Amino acid sequence: xxxxxxxxxxxxxxxxxxxxxxxxxxxxxxxxxxxxxxxxxxxxxxxxxxxxxxxxxxxxxxxxxxxxxxxxxxxxxxxxxxxxxxxxxxxxxxxxxxxxxxxxxxxxxxxxxxxxxxxxxxxxxxxxxxxxxxxxxxxxxxxxxxxxxxxxxxxxxxxxxxxxxxxxxxxxxxxxxxxxxxxxxxxxxxxxxxxxxxxxxxxxxxxxxxxxxxxxxxxxxxxxxxxxxxxxxxxxxxxxxxxxxxxxxxxxxxxxxxxxxxxxxxxxxxxxxxxxxxxxxxxxxxxxxxxxxxxxxxxxxxxxxxxxxxxxxxxxxxxxxxxxxxxxxxxxxxxxxxxxxxxxxxxxxxxxxxxxxxxxxxxxxxxxxxxxxxxxxxxxxxxxxxxxxxxxxxxxxxxxxxxxxxxxxxxxxxxxxxxxxxxxxxxxxxxxxxxxxxxxxxxxxxxxxxxxxxxxxxxxxxxxxxxxxxxxxxxxxxxxxxxxxxxxxxxxxxxxxxxxxxxxxxxxxxxxxxxxxxxxxxxxxxxxxxxxxxxxxxxxxxxxxxxxxxxxxxxxxxxxxxxxxxxxxxxxxxxxxxxxxxxxxxxxxxxx
Ligand code: FES
Numbered sequence: 001x002x003x004x005x006x007x008x009x010x011x012x013x014x015x016x017x018x019x020x021x022x023x024x025x026x027x028x029x030x031x032x033x034x035x036x037x038x039x040x041x042x043x044x045x046x047x048x049x050x051x052x053x054x055x056x057x058x059x060x061x062x063x064x065x066x067x068x069x070x071x072x073x074x075x076x077x078x079x080x081x082x083x084x085x086x087x088x089x090x091x092x093x094x095x096x097x098x099x100x101x102x103x104x105x106x107x108x109x110x111x112x113x114x115x116x117x118x119x120x121x122x123x124x125x126x127x128x129x130x131x132x133x134x135x136x137x138x139x140x141x142x143x144x145x146x147x148x149x150x151x152x153x154x155x156x157x158x159x160x161x162x163x164x165x166x167x168x169x170x171x172x173x174x175x176x177x178x179x180x181x182x183x184x185x186x187x188x189x190x191x192x193x194x195x196x197x198x199x200x201x202x203x204x205x206x207x208x209x210x211x212x213x214x215x216x217x218x219x220x221x222x223x224x225x226x227x228x229x230x231x232x233x234x235x236x237x238x239x240x241x242x243x244x245x246x247x248x249x250x251x252x253x254x255x256x257x258x259x260x261x262x263x264x265x266x267x268x269x270x271x272x273x274x275x276x277x278x279x280x281x282x283x284x285x286x287x288x289x290x291x292x293x294x295x296x297x298x299x300x301x302x303x304x305x306x307x308x309x310x311x312x313x314x315x316x317x318x319x320x321x322x323x324x325x326x327x328x329x330x331x332x333x334x335x336x337x338x339x340x341x342x343x344x345x346x347x348x349x350x351x352x353x354x355x356x357x358x359x360x361x362x363x364x365x366x367x368x369x370x371x372x373x374x375x376x377x378x379x380x381x382x383x384x385x386x387x388x389x390x391x392x393x394x395x396x397x398x399x400x401x402x403x404x405x406x407x408x409x410x411x412x413x414x415x416x417x418x419x420x421x422x423x424x425x426x427x428x429x430x431x432x433x434x435x436x437x438x439x440x441x442x443x444x445x446x447x448x449x450x451x452x453x454x455x456x457x458x459x460x461x462x463x464x465x466x467x468x469x470x471x472x473x474x475x476x477x478x479x480x481x482x483x484x485x486x487x488x489x490x491x492x493x494x495x496x497x498x499x500x501x502x503x504x505x506x507x508x509x510x511x512x513x514x515x516x517x518x519x520x521x522x523x524x525x526x527x528x529x530x531x532x533x534x535x536x537x538x539x540x541x542x543x544x545x546x547x548x549x550x551x552x553x554x555x556x557x558x559x560x561x562x563x564x565x566x567x568x569x570x571x572x573x574x575x576x577x578x579x580x581x582x583x584x585x586x587x588x589x590x591x592x
Contacts, residue, residue: 008095008102017041017101024056029105030583034094035060035076042076043094043103050086050130051576065089084122087131112142117152124156124198129570132198133577136190140183141581149190150175151288155295157197160206164277164299166527167193167200172284173534180513180537188521191574196527210239210298212247219250223258230262233305238262239298246294255297256282256424259304261435266309267316267323267442272414274300274307275439276531279417282424310442315449320361322445329365329441333434336372346375350548352384357391361448368444379426381440382419386539387548389415389447393532393555395457398492398562405562408453409528411446412555416535418443458493460554461500468501475507479515482557486519486564495561496554503550513537516557524566532559 011017011025011034018036024046025032031046033056044065046055053069060066064082065074072086079091090107109115116138123131139149150171157168171193181189217225222245229238245258263275278300285296310316311323348371355367368381376384389412396408418439425436461468472478482498485491502512520533536556543549 005095005097005102007106008093008104011043011094011101011103014041014096014099014101021060022056023101024054025103025105027105030107032092032103032105034101034103035065037063037076040077041094041096041101043092044074044076044079045090045092045107047580048072048086049081049089049134049580052580055089084126085128085130087128087134113139113144116142117144120149120152120194121156124153124194124201125160127195127198127202129195129573130577132194133191133574134581136194137187137578137581140187140190146178146186146190147175147287150178150193153190153194153197154284154288155292157201158207158292158295158299160201161204161299162207163302164281165200167197168284168299169277169280170196170527170530172280172287173530175287176283176534177513177517177537180510181517182514185514185517185521187578188571188574189517191577192521192525192570195570207299209295210236210243212243212294213240216244216248219245219248219254219258222248223261226258226262227265230265230305235302235305238305239301242298242301243294246297252282252285252290252293253425255293256421257436259297259300260418260421260425260439263304264435264438264442266307266311267326267438268310268414268446269307270303272410272417272443272446274304275421276413276417277303279421282421310446316445322361322448325361325365326438326441326445329369330438332369333372333437336369337378337434337437340372340377341375343375346371346377346380348374348376349380349384349387352376352381353388353391353548356385356388356444356447357451357454358448359451361445364444364448365441368440378437378440379419379422381437382415382422383539383542385440385443385447386412386415386419386535387543387552389443390536390539390552390555392447392450392453393559394460394496394551395454396558397454397456397458398490399456400453402562404453405559406528407450409532409559411443411450413528413531413535414446415443416539420538458558460551461493461497462504462550468497468504471498471501473501473505475502475505475511478502478505478507479511482515483519485561486523489565492558492561495557499553499557500550503545503553506545509540509545512553513540516553516560519564520560522568522571523564524568524570525563529560529563532556 009027012023017023021036023034033044033046035042037060048055048067050070050072053067055067058065058067063076065076073082074089079089081088092107093104095102116135119131120135123135153171174189174193178186222241225241226238229241245255259278263278281296281300285293316322352367352371356364358364392408393412422436472481478498478501485495516533520529533556536552539552540549
């Protein structure tokens with residue numbers, strides 16, 4: 001008898017089910033496993049939620065089902081797993097009527113967005129890559145805006161780790177890139193960001209929130225105090241001071257000025273990471289909302305007060321005392337900015353960048369001072385520094401040790417961070433950004449110290465008369481060739497030539513950035529690679545498709561190509577999750 005019950009499909013007779021113990025129902029829906037156990041009938045997705053192995057090949061015992069591939073165990077009644085790494089198996093309604101078994105092949109949740117939000121929290125808490133991937137996919141499929149996922153993950157990371165970390169940096173970098181990513185890359189970006197935040201929090205003590213002072217001193221006092229507490233490495237005092245500044249309702253620009261003043265009291269602290277993390281915390285708040293400032297900003301204080309400054313490093317002291325040079329130049333800044341012509345539109349960024357790449361630190365300092373006298377504002381200096389640092393990467397000689405890429409990277413991402421912070425601070429308060437400019441002086445000296453990385457300099461494709469017409473001209477063919485390059489090691493120069501080709505032919509910049517993001521997101525990339533792409537896209541935005549903009553993206557692709565390919569294990573997890581979520585079969589079901 002095949003009398004349809006609305007929405008149900010017939011699985012078979014109860015007699016047959018009892019005899020066989022299990023049946024598999026195929027159709028336009030996902031395969032459904034129907035199990036008879038101790039007088040009850042259960043219906044479950046037949047694909048193991050772990051990696052899709054057919055569950056009808058598993059064992060049923062005492063109300064539980066065991067998958068025979070990696071031996072994950074599930075409660076038959078609810079589908080809940082006893083092994084968290086495998087995830088829960090979806091169930092659907094089953095009924096017995098007149099000796100016939102019927103199932104309703106519907107696996108959706110009453111509130112899918114809420115369900116997948118909870119699952120993302122579960123995946124983050126237990127560092128379950130597959131659960132994270134499915135939850136991200138589920139939220140996007142339920143129409144949750146990608147920035148909401150970023151916010152959920154960011155708040156998890158802020159609360160479950162005692163300080164800012166690589167994971168939050170990666171998440172923020174990817175959050176910044178979301179507007180230029182196509183749908184497929186959005187899923188991968190959120191997954192990669194979330195799994196790195198989860199990994200960062202694994203085994204860490206949760207954050208203990210401090211509170212603001214009961215008084216509300218003015219910002220000048222709070223800045224003075226924050227610098228003092230940073231100098232003596234008094235974390236609690238520094239956090240309470242910062243929280244008090246937040247509680248006064250200080251603007252993001254004022255908070256940036258406050259933190260940058262303290263951060264730059266040590267030169268190039270922690271190889272630039274301290275300032276870079278501070279900038280990323282600000283960018284994170286731009287993404288998740290400034291109402292979370294009192295939770296997010298204190299996360300950078302621990303590293304800031306503990307950081308080692310370059311003044312403790314021999315290379316910064318001998319044979320030339322670069323710290324003394326910075327101190328002398330810093331002392332001149334108030335007068336230089338006071339005398340700066342009150343003009344807008346200083347535009348010699350590229351020329352200043354070339355001067356910053358010089359071999360003489362005194363001349364480098366002189367170039368910065370001359371730029372201020374000629375009308376450059378603080379963020380102009382930051383922009384030139386960032387472009388110069390990008391050129392270090394673009395011209396990185398491959399005869400260097402591979403680890404030296406990181407030296408060049410540190411200067412570039414630091415330079416981008418100081419540029420972004422100076423832009424945020426702005427020029428409204430002409431006294432307020434003087435200390436922050438110390439960061440430019442330090443960055444210029446870090447750039448100087450990395451000059452050996454360009455000896456000999458790599459050629460920048462497209463420079464001079466170097467032809468590129470041996471490469472494809474069609475945009476799609478160039479992008480395919482670029483992805484192919486990332487499948488092989490040591491293809492730094494070819495990758496750079498393809499990017500130069502794409503840009504000089506005037507093809508879509510957004511498509512090129514999307515393909516660079518794709519190339520990054522499919523790798524098990526280190527956090528430096530995410531920083532470079534994020535910083536490169538930001539800096540390209542300053543210049544557009546000009547020679548300078550092209551150099552910046554060439555710098556990015558050279559760095560990425562130097563670190564590819566990896567094992568791509570995380571991509572495999574993301575792919576499995578996606579196929580499971582879309583209802584596809586990952587394994588041939590021989591019982592079909
Ligand atoms: S436990 Fe079922 S596929 Fe791994």
